[in-house]
Amino acid sequence: MAQGNSKKNFPWEDFHGPNLGYVMEQYDQYKLDPNSIDIELKEIFDTWGSPSITTKDTTKSAENETISTDKMKKVAEAVRLVTNIRRYGHLNAAIYPFEDRNEKNEFLRLEEYDLTEEDLKDIPVNLLCEDAPAHVTNGLEAYQYLKEVYKRTIAFEFSHVHNYEEKTWLVKMVESGAIFENLSKEKRISILKRLTEVEGFEQFLHRTFVGQKRFSIEGLDMLVPVLDELISNAVQAGTDTINIGMAHRGRLSVLAHVLGKPYEIIFSEFQHAPNKELVPSEGSIGINYGWSGDVKYHLGANKQIKDESTVRAKVTLANNPSHLEFIDPIVEGYTRAAQETRTEKGYPKQNENNAMAILIHGDAAFPGEGIVAETLNLNKLTGYQTGGTIHIIANNMIGFTTESRDSRSTTYASDLAKGYEIPIVHVNADDPEACIAAVFIAMEYRNKFKSDFLIDLIGYRRFGHNEMDEPSMTQPKLYEKVRKHPTVRELYAKSLQGGGIVKPEDVEKISDEVQTVLEKAYQKVPDKKVAQKHEIQLPEFVNSGLPKLKTAVDKDKLLQLNDELVKWPESFNVFSKLQRILERRAKALKEDGKVEWALGEALAFASILTDGTPIRLTGQDSQRGTFAQRHIVLHDVDTGEFYSPLHRLDDAKASFAIHNSPLSEGSVIGFEYGYNVFAPETLVLWEAQYGDFANAAQVFFDQFIAAGRAKWGQKSGLVMLLPHGFEGQGPEHSSARLERFLQLAAEDSWQVANLTSASQYFHILRRQADLLKREEVRPLVIMTPKSLLRNPQTVSDLNELCEGEFKPVIEQPGLGTSPEKVKRLLLCTGKVATDLTDKLNTIEGDLDWVHMLRVEELYPFPKTIITSILDRLPALEEIVWVQEEPQNMGAWTFIDSKLREIAPEGVPVNYIGRRRRQSPAEGDPNIHKKDQERIVTEALTWNK
Numbered sequence: 001m002a003q004g005n006s007k008k009n010f011p012w013e014d015f016h017g018p019n020l021g022y023v024m025e026q027y028d029q030y031k032l033d034p035n036s037i038d039i040e041l042k043e044i045f046d047t048w049g050s051p052s053i054t055t056k057d058t059t060k061s062a063e064n065e066t067i068s069t070d071k072m073k074k075v076a077e078a079v080r081l082v083t084n085i086r087r088y089g090h091l092n093a094a095i096y097p098f099e100d101r102n103e104k105n106e107f108l109r110l111e112e113y114d115l116t117e118e119d120l121k122d123i124p125v126n127l128l129c130e131d132a133p134a135h136v137t138n139g140l141e142a143y144q145y146l147k148e149v150y151k152r153t154i155a156f157e158f159s160h161v162h163n164y165e166e167k168t169w170l171v172k173m174v175e176s177g178a179i180f181e182n183l184s185k186e187k188r189i190s191i192l193k194r195l196t197e198v199e200g201f202e203q204f205l206h207r208t209f210v211g212q213k214r215f216s217i218e219g220l221d222m223l224v225p226v227l228d229e230l231i232s233n234a235v236q237a238g239t240d241t242i243n244i245g246m247a248h249r250g251r252l253s254v255l256a257h258v259l260g261k262p263y264e265i266i267f268s269e270f271q272h273a274p275n276k277e278l279v280p281s282e283g284s285i286g287i288n289y290g291w292s293g294d295v296k297y298h299l300g301a302n303k304q305i306k307d308e309s310t311v312r313a314k315v316t317l318a319n320n321p322s323h324l325e326f327i328d329p330i331v332e333g334y335t336r337a338a339q340e341t342r343t344e345k346g347y348p349k350q351n352e353n354n355a356m357a358i359l360i361h362g363d364a365a366f367p368g369e370g371i372v373a374e375t376l377n378l379n380k381l382t383g384y385q386t387g388g389t390i391h392i393i394a395n396n397m398i399g400f401t402t403e404s405r406d407s408r409s410t411t412y413a414s415d416l417a418k419g420y421e422i423p424i425v426h427v428n429a430d431d432p433e434a435c436i437a438a439v440f441i442a443m444e445y446r447n448k449f450k451s452d453f454l455i456d457l458i459g460y461r462r463f464g465h466n467e468m469d470e471p472s473m474t475q476p477k478l479y480e481k482v483r484k485h486p487t488v489r490e491l492y493a494k495s496l497q498g499g500g501i502v503k504p505e506d507v508e509k510i511s512d513e514v515q516t517v518l519e520k521a522y523q524k525v526p527d528k529k530v531a532q533k534h535e536i537q538l539p540e541f542v543n544s545g546l547p548k549l550k551t552a553v554d555k556d557k558l559l560q561l562n563d564e565l566v567k568w569p570e571s572f573n574v575f576s577k578l579q580r581i582l583e584r585r586a587k588a589l590k591e592d593g594k595v596e597w598a599l600g601e602a603l604a605f606a607s608i609l610t611d612g613t614p615i616r617l618t619g620q621d622s623q624r625g626t627f628a629q630r631h632i633v634l635h636d637v638d639t640g641e642f643y644s645p646l647h648r649l650d651d652a653k654a655s656f657a658i659h660n661s662p663l664s665e666g667s668v669i670g671f672e673y674g675y676n677v678f679a680p681e682t683l684v685l686w687e688a689q690y691g692d693f694a695n696a697a698q699v700f701f702d703q704f705i706a707a708g709r710a711k712w713g714q715k716s717g718l719v720m721l722l723p724h725g726f727e728g729q730g731p732e733h734s735s736a737r738l739e740r741f742l743q744l745a746a747e748d749s750w751q752v753a754n755l756t757s758a759s760q761y762f763h764i765l766r767r768q769a770d771l772l773k774r775e776e777v778r779p780l781v782i783m784t785p786k787s788l789l790r791n792p793q794t795v796s797d798l799n800e801l802c803e804g805e806f807k808p809v810i811e812q813p814g815l816g817t818s819p820e821k822v823k824r825l826l827l828c829t830g831k832v833a834t835d836l837t838d839k840l841n842t843i844e845g846d847l848d849w850v851h852m853l854r855v856e857e858l859y860p861f862p863k864t865i866i867t868s869i870l871d872r873l874p875a876l877e878e879i880v881w882v883q884e885e886p887q888n889m890g891a892w893t894f895i896d897s898k899l900r901e902i903a904p905e906g907v908p909v910n911y912i913g914r915r916r917r918q919s920p921a922e923g924d925p926n927i928h929k930k931d932q933e934r935i936v937t938e939a940l941t942w943n944k
Helices: 018-033 040-047 069-092 115-120 139-149 164-175 185-206 223-237 252-259 263-271 324-339 370-380 415-420 432-449 478-482 488-498 504-523 555-565 575-592 597-610 666-678 691-705 706-712 738-743 760-771 798-803 831-840 863-869 890-904 926-939
Strands: 155-159 241-245 301-307 310-317 354-360 388-394 424-428 453-458 617-621 656-658 683-687 719-723 749-755 780-784 809-811 822-828 848-853 857-859 878-886 910-916
Touching: 018 040, 040 575, 069 115, 069 139, 069 155, 139 597, 139 656, 139 738, 139 863, 155 432, 164 432, 185 223, 185 252, 185 263, 185 432, 185 488, 185 504, 223 241, 223 252, 223 310, 223 354, 223 388, 223 432, 223 453, 241 324, 252 310, 263 370, 263 504, 301 780, 301 831, 324 354, 324 370, 324 691, 370 666, 388 432, 424 432, 432 453, 488 504, 555 575, 555 798, 575 597, 597 617, 597 760, 617 666, 666 683, 666 691, 683 760, 691 706, 691 719, 691 738, 738 749, 738 857, 738 890, 760 780, 780 822, 809 863, 822 831, 822 863, 831 878, 831 926, 848 863, 863 890, 878 890, 878 926, 890 910, 910 926
Parallel strands: 241 310, 241 354, 354 388, 388 453, 424 453, 617 656, 617 683, 683 719, 719 780, 749 780, 822 848, 822 878, 878 910
Antiparallel strands: 155 424, 301 310, 749 857, 809 848
16 A cells, blocks of 8 residues: 555545444554554554545535544444444344344343434434445434444344445345335235234144144244245246245145145045045146155155246245254255256356255254254355355244253354355244345345345244244243234235225135135045055066166277377466376276276266256265376366366266265265255266264165155165275275164165276276166166275276176186085175285185185176076075174174075075174274285185
């Protein structure tokens, strides 16, 4: 900053309003320690000394008069006063339906700032509230105006937003009054009608299906008009996909009124009556049960918004089981997928206006469920951001029977969002027009800044957690108030009547019309006496096996792709050691025809892209690879810029996205699952840093990935790469918990594989890409290697990629050549197979007595293949399953019964491995090595 030649006043008039308070605070700090403040402000104070402020009010004759020190202090205190009103005004706001908040906070009292009303009258308006309306003419009126702005039934928290432009815009929107539309008579009546539909529907359910769970919306009825408004605004802005995630409370009302699910379908679910004939044949939004189905308040739906025959937008409410907030990252994944175009090479092209996510949270769940914080963290991340999610806390001030004081350590349920600089609006759900204002500022902010916004919709819960509960047992005082409190429909009808917008008979007519519609819908539902029980019918593809698919790739094409994988611009400076590795890899393929693990993967990806299938790969360190094995994103050692050969392939016909993920398993795998469901043509892969870390995402495996198709008919071809293998690294870097995935394996829920060669990996990836186009598609779980990534045993010959296919079972080369002599058949999977092979290579003498099978695909279990091998072994005396995992873990508990089922009569099935344990692996590498040696020695020693 230029230095001045004299001590004339710096133009402090540029610092006014909130900025003035900041400057004064910084000057006080400067006097204490000049080096503790921003360098530019320090230079100003060094040059110009103490701030002296001139008024910008050009109507005053004192335009250029310097304010006295005493007056400057008054101005500074006044600025501090209004700053505190902006910062803490929400504490005094009327945002609670049952709480009358009178002015009781010290930050509003003039005496706390040594100010009088006369002092404020002398202060220009622009110093306190630049955006005040014209009728505000002095500082006192500005103070009074701001008190009213921040004490309404809508309150604001923006002080945690650090971006200056965003914060200034937010304050301007609030203080100018721009967020309050002058609603037309028609708009107000439409809100009343909507509230009548919501209330009438809930009350109809309450009296018709007595005692049945419905998780009523009552007390937060305004949630439905809020969603209406959000969707309407988004569609008007050109958004064609709106994705909604929510828990149970209010879900039936949202399904009926926002998604347009017919009342008769919902009633038939309560009646347990057949309802398929009730679903409209065209544009059906009925229930897709999969084949096992789900309860009514878990189900989602789709709706098309049309102008005549033109579809303007699609609204989706995601299916969601009882793990509440875990739907959040899935809906974010839906939305990112809907925003991207994947039909050209390179990264997908994203248009954030194409789709919008709305997440409806519970007030106990928002601060209580860790997945919420993980999801909020995705807001600004390159690989996950969706241009701003609208969050709504459906805040009934209670969680089941737990009050706020017991469920969180914060003032508000929304406080978690402050850590992610998300603007927050609290609004009283009993004030419909304030709720509409909250929607307006939320959508304007999202459209302008492409970032998340949170509406804390504060109401109450009219009944217990579910309709069988009696809430007065635990909250007697609260529910005494609830029973006396009029509904929002009643309150708004009274308000509109007072304003002459409707008459009492109009209100009654609207209510009667709603009840007539409900009664007619109920008449269509068959009597529960005729309800029939149906056996679960599995689709044809379940348990029918996978189709035979060609996954081999022409040799010349692979060689061409390999050349492209080691090309980069001449000006691009690859790390020298890495360059040698990549060049050696390319040379090994071209000269020796050898394919190691990472190259097999890269060739699979490249060939899939040239076939026209998009790919998305994410995970912690996935660009480089946790074990420094992948390197499909290169970094310039001089500039730090990156380059990916897979984005520049000559013949690629689809996009390739690869992102290093945040240190989160739950939100990331949820996001990728959602992305895959919404973009089923895309090969989506999620990679755990270590397979053990997937434990933190177990809800997604249990509730969504393994069971989503059976419950909701929700197809997925998601690939999960889970490093697995016992190498003496301790309990948390060994086991991907193979047993858990096998426990969930049923009805073709997914494929579970544990591979031992690059060609097997190549073929299974290509098979999965092909399955994406077919009804038989299912998720794929791969126990990927760690030490085996560079083990010579996993290296494949190029011909295996050009001529071969994926093999569910591999017979050990060199064994079983005399099947009539085989007495012991060893079966194993994954890394232990290489340990057994190493041991075999040290054994001298006759090995005709033993044969070994590597079970590469554990599920679907390759029963036919193994049975055919057993049929060739007439002298067999023993079948042994060998594993490195403890006996109560790994594949043994899954494989035991399946082997006994196919074992020849009289041939026992035995186990060799570690004993049953609490922890999956030893912490001492020496103990591990000794136990591993025992396992392979016992397996290859015949003591019959």
